[in-house]
Amino acid sequence: MLRELSAVFMAVYVVLMVIMVSRIYEGQDAYEDYRDFLKSPFVIVFHLIALAFALLHSITWFQAVPRAIRIRRGEEFVPPQALIGTHILAWFGISVVIIGIFLI
């Protein structure tokens, strides 16, 4: 149930991002105003909740991977934990690369 609810927070987060892009397009003043809005306590609390839901959504997503991907080696299936672990490692690695690109 919480997983389904997480989609609502993701959607609102995306809307806030789209508004930010449009403010950047409008110019520096509009962007600065929007940044002040983002600094308000209410919006920061929203982002913290959205972050928690994003983590919940991502982790439960990877936990569901073994149900969709069944890899058989001989008569045995690759253990679910190995599939989940590989995906989480890949997720972590790709995140590091993306963060790296933005920081350089």
Add this chain to the structure above:
Amino acid sequence: MTTAATMPETIMIDVARYHPEHDEEPQYERFEVPYRSDWVVLDALNHIKDQDDGSLTYRWSCRMGVCGSCGMMVNGVPVLTCAAFLRDYLPGPVRVEPLAGFPVERDLVVDLKDFIGKLSAVKPWIIREEETPLSEGEYKQSPGQLADFKQFSMCINCMLCYSACPVYQHEEEFVGPAALALAQRYNADSRDEGNAERYPLIWSDDGIWDCTFVGECSEVCPKHVDPAGAIQSAKLESTVGWYTSFLPLGRKRD
């Protein structure tokens, strides 16, 4: 934990009654039945039919979780009533209703037409491009190839997954968990060559893509078939199939 000293002598059962010839809508009738710690809900229904009201109508057969005919809603959850112990519903009352999402024929009996139609629509049998003559022997299969689909072949067509599925409750066209899991069972069978015949229906909007992976079907499945998992596997195949269809040698995976 209920000890012998506190064990009730009777338990109340609220049964949904519906007679299409003179009832506008289902009504509940309360029966008091003897409580036995080893009785299941089906035993209580049999007691009511035997002692209180012989007109009570419901389906059952094997009484051992194999035939799949005694599925009903017990306290709002789809279960096999032969496997639902009264002791798990203490102190009662226990509400027994027909499986949700299906038209009711009478009392606890639902109309199976929609389900049976969907079941046969996915062609749940081995399809061969060319049948091998019997004289050449059986189609051989390794234990590993059997493992690919065995779990999905355990379905007993009890329809609990349809009653648990929120998508099926809202969209009648949805092919549904059991039928899609069965399609996956044959698609994953090394002896079968009929994947391409099943894809148009199961890859359609009424097929796997209607599923939002709520996962309730797998929660209620008494045979641990994991229809939700089967549908996600099929989604993966469908996605790979869609992408490979753009390649020069696309969709030659069967």
